[in-house]
Amino acid sequence: MPLLFSYINALMWAFVAAYAMLITTLIVAVLSENRNPLKALGWVMALLLFPVGGAVLYFVFGRSMRNVKMISRRNRRRLLNAESHRPMPKLSRQLSPENRRRIMLGYSVAEAMVYSPNSVELINDGSRMFEALFDDLRRARKYINLQFYIIANDPLGRQLGDILIERAKAGVKIRVIYDYVGSFGSHSQILFNRLRSHGIEVHSFFRIQFPEKLGRLNWRNHRKAVIIDGLIGYIGGINVAQRYVDGGSFGCWRDMAVRLTGPGVLALQHNFAIDWKFMGYDLITDEPADSYPMATRERTIDDVLVQIIASGPTNRWGNTHMLFIKAISGAKNRIYIQTPYFLPSEGLLTALQCAALSGVDVRVMLPRKSDSAVLTHASTSYVEECLLAGMKIYFYNAGMLHGKVLLVDDDFVTLGSTNFDYRSFEHNFEENIVMYSPEVNAEIARLFKKDQENCTLVKLSEWNRRQRALKAHESLCRLLSPIL
Known part of the structure; x- marks a missing residue:
């Protein structure tokens, strides 16, 4: 014993x-x-x-993925050569000095080229986007590359599946990337298996397996992009789920996306190809299809200079975070932000406060109630210090505000998948389109001010009268914000 x-x-x-x-x-x-x-x-x-x-x-x-290479130098060179990329072009003298520096920052940290001329259509609701997208998908002749954070097996997802299967039968090459966490629990595998049975390549960006791959849980591919024949692209914050069309329990779902035609589609294809190779599959070197008649779209803005910024936990610099800080710190007149979650880093919060205190018109629009109670409370914990600096905070009352927009002055707009929070800046793979265009800026500003009609402007005196228990709850949620 x-x-x-x-x-x-x-x-x-x-x-x-x-x-x-x-x-x-x-x-x-x-x-x-x-x-x-x-x-x-x-x-x-x-x-x-x-x-x-x-x-x-x-x-x-x-754990950190910082400086992990998503693609080898050899494959990057092959990809660039296949896509006919060129060194950074000489920038037009018509660009403001601030935009020239923002472009150079995007090129330095994300190797993001600028492309012109492009035509863009700004889409601010899901029904319009999917009507346009499905029409374009039905016209695909060569290939479709599609990625979304969420692809649900609901009426909208099944309609998308029917179109993709029909195109696959017609000989169109189709690749689909979804996020394992984002699509988990929505019966998506039923839809994905149906697509696979018709020869469509469908893969999750990261597959979570317990326990050896549990560490992937914190890294998610939050990008939403579609490339059709290298001629038409879509990018924004809208996922494939019925609530993005009919609003679900919110009654209204307000979002933003861009339909893009022109050379900028090459950048969307470039980023999709890197994601595909990072997942372990063959390098995509598809060439754009020969031009064919496209659907005529209303409300299209032409001759737009665009830059596509991809970011993620593998980047050394935090690409989108740096771009946002640069854009905000260079503002002279106005900054408009729409975001479902407002959990800024210390640097971004300071930049916004400095702008407001120096006389810049800073407006932040948030949903009155988001699809995450914890994130709603974490977001509202920042309201008081924003108001004290002179920023205007608007609560959107008509439903769920899911758009992700940053507008600065009169000629800079970026929108895409990036939320104004820690997760988007540090943990998620994100993708935004940047548009250096007075016409696009004016249209986004018009839509923003139209949304203000469905908002309540927060007043500091009323905000300070909130119950102590609610303030404590907000502070606790804010403490968790870096891992939300």
């Missing part, structure tokens, strides 16, 4: 030593990544105070 106790005791000490070594190794890993000191300190404290829970949380939410 004493020998048994000694054996058990030795095993216990061996386990404690091994676990202590694990925690020490994790702390060293956190420190060696040279993260933001507050984040690093938070993870160190979590690992020390809650060893078991802290270690699990770190494996799921704490």
